Amino acid sequence: MQQRAVETRQLILEAAAEVFDEGGYKAARVSEIMQRAGITQGALYFHFASKLELARTVMLSQRDSVVLPPGPDGLQRLIDTTLLLARELQTNKLLRAGVRLAVEQEEIGFHDDAPYLEWAEVFRDQLTAAASRGQLRSGVEVERLAVLLVGCYTGVQHFSKLSSRRADLPDRIADLWHYMLLGIAPPQVAAEMTVNPDAALAAAG
Known part of the structure; x- marks a missing residue:
């Protein structure tokens, strides 16, 4: 389960990176990130409390x-x-x-x-x-x-x-x-x- 959680978190980061890179923070939609990562809303918010936290994590992961x-x-x-x-x-x-x-x-x-x-x-x-x-x-x-x-x-x-x-x-x-x-x-x-x-x-x- 722990490995699966790590993999899911990485999937979210990669999907979010694609969306943020394409249009910036303001144009990015959480629903689009979820769709690209292939996850549910619950899975996303289990790892990241908000779109802002997700963006900051992407920024600090470079x-x-x-x-x-x-x-x-x-x-x-x-x-x-x-x-x-x-x-x-x-x-x-x-x-x-x-x-x-x-x-x-x-x-x-x-x-x-x-x-x-x-x-x-x-x-x-x-x-x-x-x-x-x-x-x-x-x-x-x-x-x-x-x-x-x-x-x-x-x-x-x-x-x-x-x-x-x-x-x-x-x-x-x-x-x-x-x-x-x-x-x-x-x-x-x-x-x-x-x-x-x-x-x-x-x-x-």
Whole structure:
């Protein structure tokens, strides 16, 4: 029974992600989520007390829906992570819905910077490793750079969503790195980095 409950909860999250991704929070109907998940109203409300709670859970599940690329911690793994995320945002409905709901928070009626802080922590860990390996310029502040990178990424992916439905997102993130590397990494380190969406995807398997 416990395993069945876990599977049902995941079905609900995936169905909700599809609906939230397609039309946003306000247009989403609980009845549509139930239909796609193939469950009853009682089953849905057993796991989630309200549409708002369901949306918040989807938003906070975005990090769990992505497996980070392999490789030693440091600047290259950070680059590969952001490029993999760009690919995932093209196909991963749970990630896309979580990102959309995070952007729509004020309109929805809750305020939670947890998803942004979670990605900032992921980026910070790689930047900390990069600093210890001498891959960052002197004076680069890891904490501030991690937060800045989350902000830049959020803006770039949103622009890409509006302009091309994210078809060009991997290339836009590659552009971001081509220019950012000039400011944060010594020239010899920047020259060693591979900024290639296809290579990052292949490395992730």
